[in-house]
Amino acid sequence: MATKKFVAVLLADYALLMIWFGASNSSSLLFRVQPQTKFIEDLILQTTSSMSKGHCALHCLGHRSCLGAYYCGNTKTCALTNFNCSGVQTEFLVSDPNCSYIEARNRSACLECGCKNGGTCIQLTEGSGKCACPVPYGGLNCERNLRCPTQFEVTFRTSCYSFNMTLKGNFYQAKAHCESMGARLVAVDDEEEHTFIRQYIMTDEARSATSWFTATTDEASEGTWVLSGWGDIPAPFTAWGPGEPNNNRGNQDCVQYYKVTKLFDDIQCSDSINFICETEET
Structure with missing residues (x-):
């Protein structure tokens, strides 16, 4: 019926x-x-x-x-x-x-995950979510301690992330700063990690109002996107915004989470914006 x-x-x-x-x-x-x-x-x-x-x-x-x-x-x-x-x-x-x-107003995808210790439920697919955990917590429900370096404020799966609100730089400065922390610019591996990053940005007004560098670049070969600092392996995932990548002015070789869409947007590597650092738990 x-x-x-x-x-x-x-x-x-x-x-x-x-x-x-x-x-x-x-x-x-x-x-x-x-x-x-x-x-x-x-x-x-x-x-x-x-x-x-x-x-x-x-x-x-x-x-x-x-x-x-x-x-x-x-x-x-x-x-x-x-x-x-x-x-x-x-x-x-x-x-x-x-x-x-x-x-x-009550979409089933906007669910609670049973996060502990101040964790935030991140929607992944309809009816499914995972916890984004404040350092030093991790695990399925933020129930266990993870070891993250100082200056890292949130964990997802087994990675620690730093969303630096006080420091901006071009792509090369951002990459060097992450490396000085024992980390690398964020490498977005899949839809789950992208959804975590996107929604974590949107949970804070200040984070939501700025753009963020990632490790993705095609500087070495136009149209071939790799993860700089991660062995230049091919980028396993992209989430381009509408009309992107467009290589505007012919030299947009780096990738940001654009502040309007919270999706990938190619950008000049010389532009100065915020950036996300990522490292594995120690």
């Missing part, structure tokens, strides 16, 4: 849109609807045609990574985003009389 769906939309300011699933799949999902608002294009995960706000919310529900959407009635367009479990931040919202921002 097909699952029954019922959609109710209340059109007051900051309305609530609720979707109930009947029959054998008895669960509910609550959205908040903010009229005359949408998020910036850099945050769009996917666009599709849609007939209504309720239909757009169903599109979001059906996408494993969707944490919000906007619907524009004049073009019948639905845009999805996976930006943040806590909702798109105000600075990334813009006014549009034809659109409504639809924010998921």
Whole structure:
């Protein structure tokens, strides 16, 4: 038997849109609807045609990574985003009389992981997450002590990370500073580590407002991305933002987590920004 769906939309300011699933799949999902608002294009995960706000919310529900959407009635367009479990931040919202921002309020992906000792649950996939642990804690639930060098403030899996808020430098200075700490510029190995870094950046307003160097570079050979400082091995993972990499001005050979999208963006190695250092627990 097909699952029954019922959609109710209340059109007051900051309305609530609720979707109930009947029959054998008895669960509910609550959205908040903010009229005359949408998020910036850099945050769009996917666009599709849609007939209504309720239909757009169903599109979001059906996408494993969707944490919000906007619907524009004049073009019948639905845009999805996976930006943040806590909702798109105000600075990334813009006014549009034809659109409504639809924010998921109890998405199952935004779960608790049972983190101890001040750990933060990082969403990995829908219904799945892992703990990001403050130093010196580590393990599945931040229940055991890890040995990280000084100046490293968070752990994930078996790595220690330093997000240096007080020091900026170009790529070469950043790499040298990490090495002086017995570490290297962060090497993003896979989707899990990328999700941890992205969401950890977004949990703090100051971290979220800046960009961060990684170890990824194609300086030696254009278009061939390797991990500098890690034996120049091929980069095993990339998470490019919309339209990236674009090698703007022909010399963007390094990679940052861009402050707007929290995704990869090629950048000139001579630019001065913040940087992330990574080392294994000792």
